[in-house]
Amino acid sequence: MSGFVFSADWHLSFGTWANHPTLVGDPYHSLNQIIDYCIEKNCPLIAGGDLFDKPVPDPVSVSVMCREMDRMQAEGLPVYFIQGQHERVKRSAMDATGLGGAAEWMSVHAWPTHVHKQTFTIEGQQFYGLDWTPPDRIEEELAAIPEGTYFLVCHQVWREFMGDTVCQPECNLGMVPTAREVLTGDFHETLSASDGAYKVMHSPGSISMRSMGEASDKYFYHFLRQLHDPDFPSMHDDEPHPKEQIRLSTRAMAEVTIDTEETLDAFVQYTPEPVSGDTAELPEELSRPMLRINYHDDIPEVYNRIIAAVERYEPSPHLFLYPKRVREDAIEVDEEMREQLRGQGLLGCLAQVESEDSATYKTTSRLLQSTDPAAEIEAIYDEYSQEEIE
Secondary structure (H helix, E strand, C coil): CCEEEECCCEEEEEEECCCCCCCEEEHHHHHHHHHHHHHHHHHEEEEEECCEEECCCCCCHCCCCCCHHHHHHHHHCEEECCCCCCCCCCCCCCCCCCCCCCCCHHCCCCCEEEEEEEEEECEEEEEEEECCCHHHHHHHHHCCCCCCEEEEECCCCCHHHHCCCCCCCCCHHHCCCCCCCEEECCCCCEEEECCCCCEEEECCCCCCCCCCCCCCCCCEEEEEECCCCCCCCCCCCCCCCCCEEEEECCCCCEEEECCHHHHHHHHCCCCCCCCCCCCCCCCHHHHCCEEEEEEEECCHHHHHHHHHHCCCCCCEEEEEEEECCCCCCCCCCCHHHHHHHHHHHHHHHHHCCCCCCCCCHHHHHHHHHHCHHHHHHHHHHHHHHHHHCC
């Protein structure tokens, strides 16, 4: 074996985009590439949670997972995994702490090993796995990491990545007492962070786009041989494990902004080339690119002209339209106010246009501070329905 591969946030599902039912297959193609790489480099695979998009996934996604695990098993390459909040089974049969739970769908296949609260070793290096853990329990669970652990494998909302303004973080590197490096899922961008001293954290990001707010370039990590390997004589104990960032071949994506009549004219007159991106080795279902167009809706005939122009594209893209509604009562924001709002986050911005007592503000606040927005939406809906009945 030569090191190990770390990937997370597969979100295996047949379709991602409700308004684009033919935009399918992206996570399957990316997972196939990751397994190809593991086999080529003779590496075990560590999977950092949210491997399925739902606790009860569709049968196609389960079949794809099983097919790829067949390939790893045939090569004798271990697969270790933890669960994120998306696939984590929520039922009374969980352990008494409410943590973990049965690894229902990855365990359909006998080969992958669920390593929640388990220690395992690769090339002499000690690892410890931890399923997504609720915020009120995470500090306690991190404190229980066994001595000698070098890598912690987990799936959490970390302050080092998310800050305090976008959503409520669940933990920070200061809560990790013993592990030298943290391998984490949840954050859909490829990024590393440090506590400025000893600990380092690595997020490989999702393997395919899950929202238009994500970067379209997707990666996974190949961590090379252990620190004291003779191939790396310059490595020291205070340096992180060497790794390579491997780019995945994904569906092409482009973005256009139309904010004036002049930019609209230029877009309409432009003779379209295929949307940029290497599509030569993509399967047929990924050959149609994604095209996001941001436009101001006060430009005359803007929608109809955009549609007419896009109809000339070949192949026809999956079109995502994002109108910006221009309001006459829009707030003028100078640089000083802009800096103040940055520090206040999304809720601070919302407070400029909505009363903190309004239903809009209260609902938005609940969603931003929730660690499980889907469950929070259900709770809000139930409350609303109950009010209607009463």
